[in-house]
Amino acid sequence: LAGPHGSGKTTLAASLYEGFLSGEFPVAAFVGSRTLVGWEERCHLARVASGGEVPDTGRTSREDLGLLHLDLNFQTRFTRLLFADLSGEHFEDLMEGVENPHAQALLDRADHVALCIDGARLRNIADRHRTIHEIRVLQRVMAEQKLVPAFTRGVHIITKWDLVKSAGVDAEQFARINAAELATISTDLGIPSKVALASARSTHEEVPTRLGIAELLLGWAAAPASWGIPHKVDPIERPTRPFDWYGLHG
């Protein structure tokens, strides 16, 4: 999950997890997680137990390693997902040309990269162009510096879609057109991408809670046959991607 701070990365991840807690994803069954406490911590400020009067998501600290784990069963296919939910400051470093070993190490192992476009900022004339510009810079840095492997697939997610919808047709069109353009540029740069709309919460009657989350999950769980790397323990056929070691030794 990549994007500047406040772009909705953590809220998106927490919403995905909450969807399992409430049994809302019939396409996949929960099989396990080694980071249950980490998921829960991210959900805390949106829970009654926090004592908060409005749902919120805590800001991810720069020190948080940000790895969240889910084992899922899609019908009969076991899938292990490892999410990197880093503080936006890591990505702001990359946008400013500052080396960031932690973020780079994770990007170097990413099967999928989700570029989060902050829908709330797309509503405002003053913020919207800067928001698009930041993502444009981030994806250019990732592609030109080869921060992600050749097999990485992208998705440009317009987060907080309920707020975009509430802002009217102009904001909606601006968001759709610019996200599509960003996805096209990303694809041209070597990170094939498409656009997704997501809303972790619902503030618009036409936008359901967890809009787009199940579809994103399916996309992330799908492993193109071209990867062709089996999850088997075989000392001769060594995995070529570091994350596959997690599968072998997990």
Added chain:
Amino acid sequence: MLGFPESGKTTFLAALWHVLSTGDVPGSLRLGSIAGDKAHLKAIHEAWLACETAVHTSREATEVVEFDLLAGSEKSGRLVIPDLAGDLLADYMAARIWPADFDTSVRSASAVLVFVNAGNVNEGVRTEDAIEWTAGVAEAKDRTNAEAGEHLAQGPTLDFDPTSLPTQVMVVDLLQQLRARAGNTRIGVVISAWDVAHDHPTPAGWLAKRLPILSQYLGYHAPATPMFGVSAQGGKFPDESKAMAAIARPSDRIQVTDGTSGDHDISRPLRVLLGLPSQ
């Protein structure tokens, strides 16, 4: 027997001891000899007989009870029940450590009966849902809109407490720890206070609806997990104590169901889990 605080373990144990020792429920297991802390058993049994809330396992104690089980007149096995204080289990969620003797019990257990209380489920209710329930959808939209727009100032919030997570999260975490130590341990589930789960015909159905990730976790790792709805008290104390006390035979208060048949045999979850025949 494993379960977090208020999950119904102590009441189950009191009723189980009553049935094993009196033998007045046809088909139930019978008590051979007993070892361990009899004072604890005596206290919780007397409370159960008096239709009073049972004395919960003290925080300091790990009560170990050992039963010899009888099949007919033959000894068929020994049941060792470390009734670990639920508070100690809750603490492990925060510290990620638990007592060494408990760890030994977990590693050597051939079967584990996990307890969840149908009347005491922490759902982890989301603020957004609570607002909708209490103030109506329209107001909820307005409030959330306002928050999302200009970051409405919010009053102080409570710190994250890993010892009070949603019930299903804590139980799944516990089962993951068990399976990491003894992957072949048989698991059974007791849904206690079953008398309050009126709207669900089967324990499995209740679990799938109310604790979906626990249900899905078991469905993948242990699909044959036996599940029982158990009302060891028969009703809510003290509200229904008078009615319960009027029942001539105390074991008739007990209700046990697997979703297809119901009876008063509180030893049934153990029999099924351990593969023992009806007596």
